[in-house]
Amino acid sequence: MIEWLATFLTSSPTPDLLRLVAVPVFAWAAYRDVRTRRVPNRTWLPLALLGIALLAWDIYRATTGIMVGDLVERERFYLRVALSLGMVGSIGYLFYWFGGFGGADAKALIVLAVLFPTFPEYIFPTTALPLTRTTVGVFSLTVLSNTVLVGAAYPVFVTLRNALSGHRAPIMFIGKPIRAADAATEYGSLLQTPEGFSRGGLDLDALRMYLRWRGTTLAAVRADPERHRDPASLPDDPNSPGDGSVPDGDDVTGPVEADVATDGGDDAEVAGRDAAADVTGADADAAPYDDPWGAAAFLDDIEGSAYGTTVEDLREGLDVLAAEDVVWISPGMPFIVPMFVALVVSLVYGDLFFKLVSLLV
Incomplete structure (x- = not known):
């Protein structure tokens, strides 16, 4: 030696x-x-x-x-x-x-x-x-x-993992399923919109910036999506959005909801969640808001770009996260x-x- x-x-x-x-x-x-x-x-x-x-x-x-x-x-x-x-x-x-x-x-x-x-x-x-x-x-x-x-x-590894764990979907080759409630602690992008799978959904860094900006949590958004969808609920003095990184504490995720099996199916349920809080795309369209979720106000107020996020990206991503229990995201190896x-x-x-x-x- x-x-x-x-x-x-x-x-x-x-x-x-x-x-x-x-x-x-x-x-x-x-x-x-x-x-x-x-x-x-x-x-x-x-x-x-x-x-x-x-x-x-x-x-x-x-x-x-x-x-x-x-x-x-x-x-x-x-x-x-x-x-x-x-x-x-x-x-x-x-x-x-x-x-x-x-x-x-x-x-x-x-x-x-x-x-x-x-x-x-x-x-x-x-x-x-x-x-x-x-x-x-x-x-x-x-x-x-x-x-x-x-x-x-x-x-290849992602595809095999999804197949072996029973998560089979058209997006299984590039994505992984997670609980929607956990999206604020993940990195990557949503691979879903209200219309279905997409390769260009909401960047989860931008989601965290939005939540910090308006001083709320993903748990609160999911518990009362209609109130958060109303732009009148925006704070008068928004917070600094930060850079979208995952914080050490729980200031983004809020209280942990009941466990749910991420089986990628349509029958997954979250115990204890108020069914009335589930707002589908059709219900969202019924709300006559000029700026649903305050998405345009957020992007206009912050300096620079939220990782290229558009108003529609943010609105559609929030619609998905508010209505779904299981979502697909890009795992995105650094x-x-x-x-x-x-x-x-x-x-x-x-x-x-x-x-x-x-x-x-």
Whole structure:
């Protein structure tokens, strides 16, 4: 063990050893992303500065011939750096710009592009990691392709889990059923509207912002939906909506209602709930409110956007949550989780996608 560690520390390039700092940082970021869907901005700046310093070190080593000896290898190194920064870094920014990534996801990918432009090398007595390398040689691209493969396995897991637990519906491939009463403590988006299943329903972060803004709870909304649907019930002095994160206390969920089996069927009932409080879509249409639920007032009052939520998204989502006992939401694996797994796989093995393609051709 001591020999392995000594060889690892003395034979591996120092810049590559320093790059391993990214592993615990990404592990922590993945944990935060699962628990809160929030990763502080301060997470990425130190890694970005480290990446810039190590890249400058590598460029110096390449230019002076310490890292690569001949002109061809130096040119390949410069090309790989350019591809990492220009292509992988740009992918992170463009996906964020078009709404495909969250801010933390984009920053994480940009940091990887700076920190790992080329394949690192870790030397042990009998082997070297990563075990395989690609012809292109852009390590951040390897991490990205491995991330896609790891992330693609998640919908398969969701589908199998739903099928084995008896939750069969057209949306079972991308969603999971939960108690409607628990929606305020979940992350994701509703996959339902009053008309049926939808892939673009209410963002649950926006739901929490709305509840905080008007100083109520989801339990209160479900207990008396008609009063909350009336815009006259809006507070004169609304609260700050916050950022939509799940709080530590119960200020969003309110009292826990009686248990209900989330069997995805139409016969699920909540014991003790007043049947008169169930307001269907038809009953909601009968209420002649100019602004049902005060949805327009909420979006007009807050600064910025509630995660792209529209007035109709909020109204329809509240209608569903007030009337249903079981709802489907997108489970939405945080992108940094498969990115962390892919980083570890890439450092140990290399490019899974490259290996799969080589096996097929």
